[in-house]
Amino acid sequence: MNTLIFDIPRNQSVKATESLFRQHFHLRKQVDRVTTRTYLDTFDWRVFKSGGVLEAESDKTGIWLTWRSLGADQVYGRYPVTRIPRFVSDLKVTGFRKRLEKVLGVRAMVPIVNVQSRSHVFTVLNLQAKTVLRIEIQSDRAPYQSGGKSRIRRKAMLGSRIHVFPMKGYEKTVDNACTVLQEKCHLIPAVTDPVLTALAAIGCEPGIVSQKPTVADPVQRTDTTAKYIFRHLLETMVQNENGVRQEIDSEFLHDFRVAVRRTRSLLVQMNNVLSRQRISGFSREFSWLGKVTGPSRDMDVYLLSFDSFKLLLPKEMRKDLMPLQEFLGRHRVTEYQRLIRVLDSERYRVLKRNWKRFLGLPPPKRLSLQNAGRPIIDVASEKIWHVYRKAINQGNLILPEAPATSLHQLRKTCKKLRYLIEFFQDLYKKNKVSRLINSLKVLQNNLGEYQDLVVQQITIKKFIHAMEEETGLTDNTRNAMEMLVFRLEQRNLRVRMEFAERFSEFSSPANHKLYRQIFTTQKKPYGGTR
Amino acid sequence: MKVLATYSIKGGVGKTAAAVNLAYLAASEGFHTLLWDLDPQGAASFNFRIKPKVKGGLRSVLLCKRQLDEVIKETDFLGLDLIPSDFSYRNLDLKLYDARKPDKQFRSLIEPLAQEYDFLFLDCAPSISLVSENVFRAADLLLVPLIPTPLSMRSYDQLLRYFRKSPVNHLALLPFVSMIDIRKRLHKETLNSIFYDRKNVMRAMIPYASQVELMTVRQAPLCSYDKHSVPALAFARLWEEIKTHL
Numbered sequence: 001m002n003t004l005i006f007d008i009p010r011n012q013s014v015k016a017t018e019s020l021f022r023q024h025f026h027l028r029k030q031v032d033r034v035t036t037r038t039y040l041d042t043f044d045w046r047v048f049k050s051g052g053v054l055e056a057e058s059d060k061t062g063i064w065l066t067w068r069s070l071g072a073d074q075v076y077g078r079y080p081v082t083r084i085p086r087f088v089s090d091l092k093v094t095g096f097r098k099r100l101e102k103v104l105g106v107r108a109m110v111p112i113v114n115v116q117s118r119s120h121v122f123t124v125l126n127l128q129a130k131t132v133l134r135i136e137i138q139s140d141r142a143p144y145q146s147g148g149k150s151r152i153r154r155k156a157m158l159g160s161r162i163h164v165f166p167m168k169g170y171e172k173t174v175d176n177a178c179t180v181l182q183e184k185c186h187l188i189p190a191v192t193d194p195v196l197t198a199l200a201a202i203g204c205e206p207g208i209v210s211q212k213p214t215v216a217d218p219v220q221r222t223d224t225t226a227k228y229i230f231r232h233l234l235e236t237m238v239q240n241e242n243g244v245r246q247e248i249d250s251e252f253l254h255d256f257r258v259a260v261r262r263t264r265s266l267l268v269q270m271n272n273v274l275s276r277q278r279i280s281g282f283s284r285e286f287s288w289l290g291k292v293t294g295p296s297r298d299m300d301v302y303l304l305s306f307d308s309f310k311l312l313l314p315k316e317m318r319k320d321l322m323p324l325q326e327f328l329g330r331h332r333v334t335e336y337q338r339l340i341r342v343l344d345s346e347r348y349r350v351l352k353r354n355w356k357r358f359l360g361l362p363p364p365k366r367l368s369l370q371n372a373g374r375p376i377i378d379v380a381s382e383k384i385w386h387v388y389r390k391a392i393n394q395g396n397l398i399l400p401e402a403p404a405t406s407l408h409q410l411r412k413t414c415k416k417l418r419y420l421i422e423f424f425q426d427l428y429k430k431n432k433v434s435r436l437i438n439s440l441k442v443l444q445n446n447l448g449e450y451q452d453l454v455v456q457q458i459t460i461k462k463f464i465h466a467m468e469e470e471t472g473l474t475d476n477t478r479n480a481m482e483m484l485v486f487r488l489e490q491r492n493l494r495v496r497m498e499f500a501e502r503f504s505e506f507s508s509p510a511n512h513k514l515y516r517q518i519f520t521t522q523k524k525p526y527g528g529t530r
Numbered sequence: 531m532k533v534l535a536t537y538s539i540k541g542g543v544g545k546t547a548a549a550v551n552l553a554y555l556a557a558s559e560g561f562h563t564l565l566w567d568l569d570p571q572g573a574a575s576f577n578f579r580i581k582p583k584v585k586g587g588l589r590s591v592l593l594c595k596r597q598l599d600e601v602i603k604e605t606d607f608l609g610l611d612l613i614p615s616d617f618s619y620r621n622l623d624l625k626l627y628d629a630r631k632p633d634k635q636f637r638s639l640i641e642p643l644a645q646e647y648d649f650l651f652l653d654c655a656p657s658i659s660l661v662s663e664n665v666f667r668a669a670d671l672l673l674v675p676l677i678p679t680p681l682s683m684r685s686y687d688q689l690l691r692y693f694r695k696s697p698v699n700h701l702a703l704l705p706f707v708s709m710i711d712i713r714k715r716l717h718k719e720t721l722n723s724i725f726y727d728r729k730n731v732m733r734a735m736i737p738y739a740s741q742v743e744l745m746t747v748r749q750a751p752l753c754s755y756d757k758h759s760v761p762a763l764a765f766a767r768l769w770e771e772i773k774t775h776l
Contacts, residue, residue: 095562130606
């Protein structure tokens with residue numbers, strides 16, 4: 001990476017650097033700027049993972065969205081905006097948007113960190129008085145987390161640097177400028193990109209979506225391990241709460257709900273590990289939380305699937321589906337308002353407080369519960385093997401004419417199995433467990449799609465009635481929605497037919513042997529010294 | 531990428547002023563824009579303070595020794611790049627004759643740029659030749675400036691006759707009134723006949739104004755430094771109207 005950012009040593013003044021540079025280039029000073037740079041990324045760091053940086057730079061003249069490489073050796077695009085966009089679809093249809101869309105998809109651009117900066121801007125001119133290079137001397141103040149209060153203090157400066165902005169067709173000037181900056185101005189090419197410095201300053205490590213709990217000690221007590229996982233899931237819920245409240249991206253609610261679901265699933269498995277008396281109340285409350293957050297997620301899912309719904313219809317009918325999108329949008333607003341009320345409710349606060357307190361209690365010295373003190377690897381293997389056997393038994397009973405409810409039951413069991421394997425995967429050989437997870441995923445995708453299609457057909461029929469009652473429904477829209485139900489039904493039949501094949505792959509002798517080998521015969525943990 | 535060419539058989543009708551300002555307006559809206567100065571006089575390049583010189587000359591590009599992308603220069607305006615003119619463009623016709631599929635050379639040259647740019651403006655030299663044919667095949671819109679004088683109208687009619695004989699299906703012809711001086715009786719009278727006889731003439735009209743000529747002194751698009759002037763507002767109206775045809 002050829003960085004075009006140079007750090008100015010703390011013992012060298014900005015003025016001195018500027019005058020040294022001036023000796024070699026014809027500089028024209030532009031206006032000084034006070035800017036706020038807001039670094040943006042998706043919740044799962046898609047920009048960072050693609051080796052890029054997305055920053056919205058605002059000053060009194062406007063806002064510019066810049067997409068560049070990490071290290072700033074390449075600018076992929078710079079785009080004027082009237083406000084910091086949330087989605088790519090908020091931008092005008094340009095090549096910039098299309099390229100950015102490939103990286104971001106439908107995910108929201110979440111403000112991660114803000115940095116206030118004072119910049120002296122210079123242009124290097126050639127003999128025709130044409131700008132051939134832009135130079136910016138930037139002095140950053142301490143960054144602050146987006147959404148939080150600015151912690152800027154008068155002297156809290158992060159240091160200064162020179163940022164060289166090359167211009168296409170004048171590459172030689174860039175090379176000359178970099179040589180002068182290093183050799184004559186005694187500057188060092190920046191080791192870290194300013195975005196990384198800013199993120200480090202707020203204690204944020206880029207690229208990490210949500211750290212999975214690592215259960216690596218096979219002999220650890222099961223109750224201690226369970227509480228560790230529960231604590232982690234609670235943290236995930238709390239971390240996503242802000243994103244849900246601000247409605248930044250539907251993925252925050254999704255992650256929140258997954259954490260709730262995983263908690264519920266593990267609670268069921270921890271019957272003989274944690275006191276049933278103590279956890280039954282929590283099970284009920286998490287079940288309530290899962291239920292009340294469901295409608296908002298449903299609206300998100302329908303809106304996210306809307307384009308694929310349209311594609312299921314003939315071209316001439318697609319526009320007739322638009323009232324459904326408006327209906328979903330309206331109801332999403334209502335459901336999210338309800339959801340925020342839930343997050344603000346006393347019941348939710350009490351649940352979090354009590355759960356946290358319970359998880360913080362030290363493990364009891366005298367064990368009355370059968371599995372509480374056993375090594376986690378034994379209990380985990382037993383549970384996984386048990387749930388796997390249950391899935392196989394349920395699946396074997398599903399004949400071609402079996403009702404949708406049997407497939408739904410199997411889907412739920414497979415989810416439990418997946419959660420268990422993922423919680424405890426670090427206790428087993430990685431490559432073997434990955435194979436199991438992959439084969440399970442294939443079956444889960446089939447079951448998930450089937451169940452979604454079943455529910456979608458029922459729900460869209462309900463939407464037809466609801467829309468009729470609310471605003472009335474034109475014949476065209478009703479026809480389009482009925483056609484959609486019909487197409488979903490057709491797709492559903494195809495997915496249903498694929499089930500037998502997917503299940504036979506999952507229950508294949510080779511897969512079964514692997515489950516047996518890992519979860520029943522493993523008396524010594526992988527890498528352990530029991 | 532949409533390709534827009536400012537073209538006229540007749541010279542001195544305001545092609546370059548239109549190309550420079552329209553390209554600037556497109557870029558200022560966030561569209562990544564490229565302007566190709568095809569006129570060997572290099573007026574568009576001059577307006578951006580860029581030397582009218584292509585390293586290796588036109589030959590190197592046409593013979594694919596250099597990609598078109600390699601000769602692009604960034605202007606002082608964000609999002610607006612330029613392929614400078616070169617004196618060797620005067621021999622462009624001859625060079626194209628030597629090439630395979632001479633009338634489709636431009637199209638294949640600009641194809642790789644489609645990923646990067648939203649708009650390509652071609653500022654053409656006044657003529658009707660093999661270069662023009664290349665422009666017609668490469669462009670989506672042909673912007674034809676019309677001075678409301680009989681001579682200018684005559685050249686436009688020549689162009690129409692040419693298209694009747696050799697139609698280019700995808701190309702839309704968008705004439706607009708340029709350098710109009712409403713103090714002149716001739717302009718007024720011709721203007722009436724323009725709008726009466728020709729239905730596709732755009733509503734926006736670019737006035738004859740010294741501010742447009744002063745662009746060559748400031749060496750920048752008029753819309754960049756005097757955006758509230760009458761001609762700059764006229765260019766903005768023209769751009770808005772053009773966008774409705776895209």
